[in-house]
Amino acid sequence: MSNLTQNDLSRRACWAGEEPIANVLMAQTLANPNLVSLAAGFIDHETLPAETTRMAMDAIWSDPRRARAAQQYGTTVGHPPLRRLLLERMLQADGRTAAEMNVSIDQVVVTAGSNELLYLVGDTILDPGDIVLCGAPSYFVYLGTLANLGARAVGVDADDDGLVPEAVEDAIARLRGDGELERLKAIYVTSYYDNPTGATVPASRRSALVEIAKRHSGRGRIRVIEDTAYRELRYFGDDVPSVRSFDPEGDTVVTVGSFSKSFSPGVRVGWGVLPRDLVGPVLSQKGNIDFGSPNFSQYLMWTVLEMSLFDAHVRKVCAGYRSKLDTILDAADEHLGAIDGVRWVRPGGGLYVWLELPDGIDTGLSGPLFPRAVEEGVLYVPGEYCYPPEGRAVPKNMIRLSFGVPRSDEIRRGMESLARAIQKVIG
Ligand SMILES: Cc1ncc(COP(=O)(O)O)c(C=O)c1O
Structure with a gap:
């Protein structure tokens, strides 16, 4: 990190801050190449429109x-x-x-x-x-x-x-x-x-x-x-x-x-x-x-x-994502459905599934679940990063899951890992 002080920087540069969550997730991925990342909001590498x-x-x-x-x-x-x-x-x-x-x-x-x-x-x-x-x-x-x-x-x-x-x-x-x-x-x-x-x-x-x-x-x-x-x-x-x-x-x-x-x-x-x-x-x-x-x-x-x-490409990527969405929702039904207080919504599109865990489970980086999930082999985005700083209390028990990048078998493995981590934290 540089040794610039606030006197060296504009107010806007100071307000920009760093990207703590992106850095942490990137560092985790590099340190554990076998992790399934359900965190990155990237799009499916395999269907990028090279041709x-x-x-x-x-x-x-x-x-x-x-x-x-x-x-x-x-x-x-x-x-x-x-x-x-x-x-x-x-x-x-x-x-x-x-x-x-x-x-x-x-x-x-x-x-x-x-x-x-x-x-x-x-x-x-x-x-x-x-x-x-x-x-x-x-x-x-x-x-x-x-x-x-x-x-x-x-x-x-x-x-x-x-x-x-x-x-x-x-x-x-x-x-x-x-x-x-x-x-x-x-x-x-x-x-x-x-x-x-x-x-x-x-x-x-x-x-x-x-x-x-x-x-x-x-x-x-x-x-x-x-x-x-x-x-x-x-x-x-x-x-x-x-x-x-x-x-x-x-x-x-x-x-x-x-x-x-x-x-x-x-x-x-x-x-x-x-x-x-x-x-x-x-x-x-x-x-x-x-x-x-x-x-x-x-x-x-x-x-x-x-x-x-363009439209032909969109049809192709949508077919791929639709099947990945089915996979992640099926895996959620199978592995998380029986856990009390776990809830999610079935989106009609996009790249994300938003998961609510039982009250009291802190999904943040310093809570008990995040390191457990990494140990079990899966990364997610703690929901707290998605809340505006004012206006409403920030719930600690939310998770963002992305299904765009991993293959279907990885999605299934990642969801099993997540379920194991949640079960262990619940005790
Ligand atoms: C809701 C939303 N808006 C905007 C963007 C920015 O996309 P880009 O700058 O690549 O067009 C993203 C990217 O993840 C997004 O999720």
């Missing part, structure tokens, strides 16, 4: 103009043909026209992964001390992003159907009572197959969240930041129109998407559809940082979409 990417690259290289353009600087906002296709796909998935959504291509921004856009939007609308309401639990990297910006992530209840609108109302009433409502700038929601809970927010809650944000907006607008990173990874049930589709004025919802889960995280292409008034300010920030996100990756994704290679 699909080669076909798209061949098409780019066979057209010298396209090949050269792909290697030139692009624009800050992103490659227009890719943005056009992204917008068309969103409208098609939502069953709406551009007029119904009051949206145009100018509002579509491409970034290097969706995390960049989540950060940029935060950087654009949040001053230190400003508040974002987040589900308790929430995607933990986003909680780090908010901490990095000096913003306050305030937790509100999330249940098997995701963020609870009544809990959002209650939190807003509390902020109003404390004279802090003006500091509330956004509500963050992972609308499809949440990380970590796997929950998908039903349509009625989507419209309620937008209505609440609009109704409580005062001099400053309260935005709904909708994270759709897992939308394409649907294994059961119907797709639900985006939260953005419940904002026909288009002034409230920022919707953020990604090719990381559906195609390849290494390609680093994310995007968003922004309210019109945020486009300029977000692009000013973005231009100062990156001069445009990697043009090469954008050409690749444009070509993949244009050649109609």
